[in-house]
Amino acid sequence: MTTLKQATGPAYTRIYSVGAARGENAVPNDDLIGPIDSSDEWIRQRTGIITRTRAVPETDAIDLSTAAAAEAIEKSGLAPSDIDVVIVATISNPKQTPSVSAIVADRVGANPAAAYDINAACAGYAYAVAQADALIRAGAAKNALVIGAEKLSDIVDPADRSISFLLGDGAGAVVIGPSDTPGISATVWGSDGSKSDAVGMNHTLTEFRDGQAPWPTLRQEGPTVFRWAVWEMAKVAKQALEQAGVEAADLAAFIPHQANMRIVDEFAKQLKLPETTVIARDIETTGNTSAASIPLATHRLLEEHPELSGGLALQIGFGAGLVFGAQVVVLP
């Protein structure tokens, strides 16, 4: 009797390289305060944001993804044709289908790689890294291109005081492939749909079509999200460290989803990070870019602190669902 062949892959994976693309315009707080009856100081104090990057109308999440991906592939040392799976995490592609990933795969020269988009909001990048790692170690793919990409400025309401003024546009990409040594720890991930109302779109597209609601935009219950993002996510972060077999003192960098500087600061406090751990604070000038925020923050950290290369970073994404994902990675 013929025996079925089943795939197996390498024991370890790692991130080879990072690429980034941000919206073309730096939008300062003063440009947004009118409709929310606020001030530059009010926004800075509550969010730590000074400016956020937003894309021009003709730039979309596919363009941002392509630019970030091209940089990541170029830095990886691989040829685009070596990429055999492309995963894009996004919540802001205004077309449900075709996927961002299939178009990006083609544009960067990775056609006919397997390609699909995932929706895990601000945890999307951590989810996608978990998938790429698992696919490669299972032998389902050799090299993966993982992208977090958002054009959130298409789904903001200028009069909303809950989340709109935090949001920015951008894409961050990484290439992941086989490694001789461990480079991506087990992912601690999960969801809590009982809190699905805490953050998300305020209307459906069908309500908009039928004239029952305005264009859907993002909303959040800020204090509820803050509590969950800091104290519940601190537990998840500690589990991720435990599963990775490392301690906070071993971390060269802490790269949480860039939701709000107050969350980043309180989160770091809860984890009791040593002073030697560099904390990503890209939100200050990029804003909250949902699925793109962790790879964008990683890219900036490596530009500003090249000595972090080879060090361990704890990355954790959390957001609408609610969903969360965390892992420890070796920085490229």
Add this chain to the structure above:
Amino acid sequence: MAFSNDEVLAGLAELITDETGIDASEVALEKSFTDDLDIDSISMMTIVVNAEEKFGVTIPDDEVKNLKTVGDAVSFIVAGQE
């Protein structure tokens, strides 16, 4: 051991000072968190979580918006211990 009203007020004042730098003597029962003490929603949630730990009570998210004054919070915490 249950905390008295005065003990909860004093403990809450400490937490408020830690989070906001507001002098503990400013914290009185009739003071509004937002209007008098200028505490924003994020600081309020930090104080709430720390109060839960300090006093061994549970303060659900939905309840936080009902806590308008320091006195509201003290009453809720004292009742919550029972």
